Amino acid sequence: MKGHVRKHGDGWQGVVYQGRGPDGKKRYKYLPVAQTQKQAQRMVNDIIAEMNKGTYIEPTRQTVAEWCREWLELYTRGVSEGTRVWYKDVIERLIAPAIGGIPLAKLTASDVQRWLNNELDQGYAPDTVHGHYRVLRAALLKATRMRKLAVNPLLEVEPPARKREAGKAITAEQAEAFLAAVREHAPYRYTLYLTAMTMGMRRGEILGLRWSDVDFARGMINVRQQLHKSSTVANPKFKEVKTKHGRRDLPMPRMLAEALAIYKVEQDMIKQALGKSYNPYNLVFTTSKGTPIMPCDLTRQYKSLLKKAGVPEIRLHDLRHTNTTWLLEAGVSPNEVARFAGHADPAFTVQKYGHTLEDHLTRPARVIDEILRKKIGG
Numbered sequence: 001m002k003g004h005v006r007k008h009g010d011g012w013q014g015v016v017y018q019g020r021g022p023d024g025k026k027r028y029k030y031l032p033v034a035q036t037q038k039q040a041q042r043m044v045n046d047i048i049a050e051m052n053k054g055t056y057i058e059p060t061r062q063t064v065a066e067w068c069r070e071w072l073e074l075y076t077r078g079v080s081e082g083t084r085v086w087y088k089d090v091i092e093r094l095i096a097p098a099i100g101g102i103p104l105a106k107l108t109a110s111d112v113q114r115w116l117n118n119e120l121d122q123g124y125a126p127d128t129v130h131g132h133y134r135v136l137r138a139a140l141l142k143a144t145r146m147r148k149l150a151v152n153p154l155l156e157v158e159p160p161a162r163k164r165e166a167g168k169a170i171t172a173e174q175a176e177a178f179l180a181a182v183r184e185h186a187p188y189r190y191t192l193y194l195t196a197m198t199m200g201m202r203r204g205e206i207l208g209l210r211w212s213d214v215d216f217a218r219g220m221i222n223v224r225q226q227l228h229k230s231s232t233v234a235n236p237k238f239k240e241v242k243t244k245h246g247r248r249d250l251p252m253p254r255m256l257a258e259a260l261a262i263y264k265v266e267q268d269m270i271k272q273a274l275g276k277s278y279n280p281y282n283l284v285f286t287t288s289k290g291t292p293i294m295p296c297d298l299t300r301q302y303k304s305l306l307k308k309a310g311v312p313e314i315r316l317h318d319l320r321h322t323n324t325t326w327l328l329e330a331g332v333s334p335n336e337v338a339r340f341a342g343h344a345d346p347a348f349t350v351q352k353y354g355h356t357l358e359d360h361l362t363r364p365a366r367v368i369d370e371i372l373r374k375k376i377g378g
Helices: 037-053 064-075 079-101 109-121 126-145 172-185 186-201 203-207 254-274 296-308 319-331 334-341 348-350 352-377
Strands: 002-008 011-020 026-034 218-225 224-229 237-240 246-250
Touching: 002 037, 011 037, 011 109, 011 224, 064 079, 064 126, 079 109, 079 126, 109 126, 172 186, 172 296, 186 203, 186 254, 186 296, 203 224, 203 296
Parallel strands: none
Antiparallel strands: 002 011, 011 026, 218 246, 224 237
16 A cells, blocks of 8 residues: 655645556545645555554545434334334434534544533433433444444543432322222223232333233233334324233232223223224223323323322322332232233342332341340340
């Protein structure tokens, strides 16, 4: 590999000989103009060294936004449709206006850090900003593997730390008050909230539950599908649960089985009156028109019912957290609770609910202390 420098206007330009092309003509690479001959020679030497090592990457003319769009179109087919919609929103609404016009090969860590810091200054939560960062990270990782980038600039970026919101559990008394409020203000949703509280199922799993998944003979609910959060009334989207651990058969408490049986009779009467167009997806829980309940609508109603019940505001997902907490407090083993909740690893259950387990494990010590104090009069 050969190269030389030449005078170019007020500066110096490096020229690297790259051999002959398919047409037999000599091919040259012209480097950016440098201020001094020494600087130009250094660029020539560096590129020749990289070419000899096989590590040289031809700079791409694509901008960051152009590459992100190409990545989204070609390399994200393995993710869910809802995730791809979110990727596109982050790219078009946030990445493109902020750093999208920068040539991909010239993107620096400072460019990205400035963008992330600016989002934090605008009031975005650290978890939200971290999510935006992950979209860019995935796109740039692919660019690096495809040798569009020599070095991934994100190696020097410090994204905001993720702050996981700790789950909250309500007491049995608060649960009773909440269900009483549901009976008074939204009786048609009583069985739905009872399911959430007693089965520890995720919101999408409850809204995607079909009558074919309810086995009254065995007293089981078979968790098989979920309603995706990106669904609309006109276009509901159902998908299989994510993992083999999420695909689970759960025994129903007797009170839930009885409530579901009554609820089914009532729903069958409505269907008989309105015809086959009512509840075409055979869902357990629907709107009064027989259409799927939209996740955002359920969450909105849930918050309203919490206020009416005078119960501290907790996320709808925290009813699942409540269920798991109650089971652990009652002495059910982490292995059994993990299977019931659909956790892939019981260690995750122990880690997430360690405080509950610690409280439970102190009971034997307290019991022994009380026994001994009575026996020895301490």
